[in-house]
Amino acid sequence: MAVVAVKTNKMIEKLFGTPLPDPVVMFSFLFPLIYLLAFLVVPVLVMLGTAFEFNGHVSLYWFKSIFGSEYYFNPLHPQGYLVQTITYGGQQVYHFWGWDFGVVLNSIVVSISVMILTTILGTIFAFVMARYEFPGKNIMRVLLFVPLLVTPFVNVVVVKKMFLPNGVINWIFYQHLHLLPKPIWIDGLVGVIVAQTITYYPIVYLNAYASFINIDPSLEEQAENLGSRGFHLFRTVTFPLALPGIAAGATLVGIFSLEDLAAPIVFQGSSIARKLMSFQIYSSFVSGFAIGNPQMAALALVMLTVALIMFLSIRHYVGMRQYAMLSKGGRWKPRVAKPKWWQAVLIYLVVIPMLLITIFPQIGVVLLAFSKRWYGTWPEGFTLQYIKALITQPDVYRVIRNSLMYSTVAIFIIIFLSLTASYAAERFKRSKLAPVLDSLATIPIAVPGIVIAMSYFFFFSTVPPFKGTILDPTNLLGFFPGAALILAYSIRRLPFAARSIAAGIKQVHVSLEEAALNLGAGRWKALTSILIPLILLNLLGGAMLSFVYCMSETSVGITLGSINSSWYPITAKMKELITSAVGSANLAAALGVFLMIVQITAIVIANVITKQRYSFIGLT
Amino acid sequence: MEMVEVRLENIVKTFNETVALKGINLHIKHQELFTLLGPSGCGKSTTLRIIAGLDYPDSGSIYFGNDEVTFLPSSERGAVLVFQNYALWPHMTVYENIAYGLKLRKLPKDEIERRVRWVLELVRLRGFEGRYPTQLSGGQQQRVAIARALVVEPRVLLLDEPLSNLDAKLRLEMRSEIRRIQRELGITVIYVTHDQEEAMAISDRIAVMNVGTIEQIGTPLELYYRPKTEFVASFLGSGYIGEVDFEEGRGYLCGIELRRNLKGRFLVLVRPENVLIRPGKSYEVVSYELLPGRMRLLIDVNGCLLLSERPLSGVLRWGRIPSRVEVEILDFSVIRRLRG
16 A cells, blocks of 8 residues: 555656645646647647648658759759849839748748847847947937837838838938938848848847846956956957847747748738748638648748757757856946947947837838828828727727737736746656646747647647637638637747746745645645735736737737638738738728837836836737 | 654655665654754755655655654644745735734634734734834844744744854844743754754754764764764864774873773764863964853874863963963763774
8 A cells, every 4th residue: 555655656756746646736737738738739740740641651742842842942043132233213223132042941041131130230239228328328228119019010011111212211321311322122032131130139139138237247347357358358258148148039039030921921022022931831821722731731840840940959058058147146236338439439320320220110100000191201191090990990999809808818828827837847846747848838939820820720620629619710600710819829928928927936935835835725825825926926027928919919810810800800900901902001000009009008017017127029 | 732752764865866865763752852963965954844744755754643744745744844044925914924824724813813912922023013024134034933833833843944044143042042932832843953053052952964864863962972973073063083092991192191991992082171281391282262261272282183172261370371281181082993
């Protein structure tokens, strides 16, 4: 008897990190595990399984069909050009286009280019903000908040307008400052790269900024003390110490670029911008061609593999280098200095103008929402009709209501998942399931939204018990897109909320719960009376963050979410508005303004109530 | 109050392949203040957590009286732990912290109030009910932690390095406070510390632990004057450990004569208070240090560095600190017999 008991205890301890079979602990492990398996792992695996099947046999046929086709894979004879002088409207312009290496390589080239550009931009801004004290810095601090505001599609519309031959950039640099010999026109893949760079560089900025201010000043002081100065100091001490943070930000950007649909959709007028993996999968999805199409499943697998490689390499790298960021002792006085004269010149003439260019899309979205038309350099004709439409036009306020509803339900699921998963993984580290759960809760970062959308379509329409339910998109009468969207939101946004909540749990010493257990409380009581009250602010912050991210979710919203127009989320409507001929980009911009207001409100609430500095990253 | 003895039988505990406890056997008596003493990492806190039910052993059993509690959840054991960091809940007032355990026991409100008042009186913290832990000093926080544990009338009170976060003066105060409360309530207390002086001052009995095993169990005096291992001898107090060959009732330690009816080779311990000195010519005083009421002198006795501790009054009578002295060993302890 006793031996059996001890053996069960051992097994339970291996699984759950504690030898007593406690229902709260077991639930905290099993609920998020089963949820993630059911709505992430299994659907993706089932869909990808079709990629390896040809005529009823296991085969690499579909992968061969991709890598054997020049359309998809053409490393040796790229088509197109990076930049060429062309005539446009009777005028010579530099036309930026991009080389076409085939769909697979194009995605990778775009992703790497965006990583490099965002790293340069983000690191420069972060270094200036972290280390220099100069007049106007506070204004710059406020302005740097602007690019974080997410307005799916419409900000890319504005970026595209900015870089047209008659756009704002040429108006400034060609017409007025005469810094350009000919007007430029940024289009094609280069357009996608520029749009994504402007959208995503704040992610690198935030990571780099946090890294710079977290460097223990004594480390740099010691180097100075030993004779290192200036750029040498930066190259040998400062930058290497900040690199893990910067690299993490850059990798996140790389993954987001890979899965981004907004830029390719807006630039789809130029044929090359369609030759990206995300766009290919998306367009075959909306044409109904992707469903059960093994070649698209294979392409999705290629995309997922690239994203996972990026994600795993950074996890390994940052994990290895974490010691560099270990801060000893309390908070310190940051090292800020007045810039030297030439540094000041660079800040005012290069850095700040660059910042102004990157916030222009958000400004442009607001202008677009309040104007009648925008054909030339600037929008024209003030109007409130599009803003009014937000509350008067049924097809518009309906999508707002839908998104608010989906997002609200999703955050409850996300918070519950995050809480259980973080509690289990943080508090029962000896469990063999803890690292599994930890990885599973983080991995959605590396799973492109379009892959989730496609796998849900395939999974819910073919696999019982979901087939024929409200989750089955082929169930014409019964399908409720909200349910699928809420599931997708809860999976895709989980890592961000889970991080916030896990950070909160880490800060609460385990002895506080143990004291409660020891005084006679059960796990449930200890959780509700001690841990949850103590991490309430983190829960709130995580909820705000997830809400904002759910509201602006794009990939699933414009695929599964756009099957039935009465159940559109906001992003589906925005996409419809900017792509259909009858649509109005102005109305989409008004929805963008609404999203910005939601984001600002959420961040203000999170900052005021929690008194912690919360910031979000531009997720779509 | 029921009689509570705590027995640990062959407790083994492993953390990630490293053996933290290698078969611990303990028998702690009713109303005893029992101390687990040892350097950090010796397993004393793990032993305490296993008694509290916050960790579970890989093998072995724990009994409270006749009840086996090895796998009883912490909440049902009644072995209440006072944590080293006090673990006061920052979102609750002193009153709420202390009343927490009573509320769990579903006592009526006025009974809870009565008990909280009683325990606050006991730890001398009346009037602090409405404060939050962050508004209290370290000593006050510690007393709240003790009150929170005592108020539920634990079968055993467990104290994990309770004084380590206090300054020196407060440490002495709280030490006698804990002793007073333990005697007043007549409860069994298991106390963990790495501070040998604290252990000697407070304990009825001490178990000296080292790398997951118990080296020796005994009263403070037994451990101090009759250590069974070199580890115990050197961990509790200071002194000189040396090998001595006895023949015909006498032996020589660094050339100084020791008398005892022994034969053979022995490892002996000489405590500093047993090294008697007077000004003379034979041995050089290498260094000295002044302690409250005492003086410690390090003397080079034929190449051995012997420590002597004398009352300050005696040294002062000499008029000056001598540079050379005569040495006599009044008493010594035999740690064990050596072979050969």
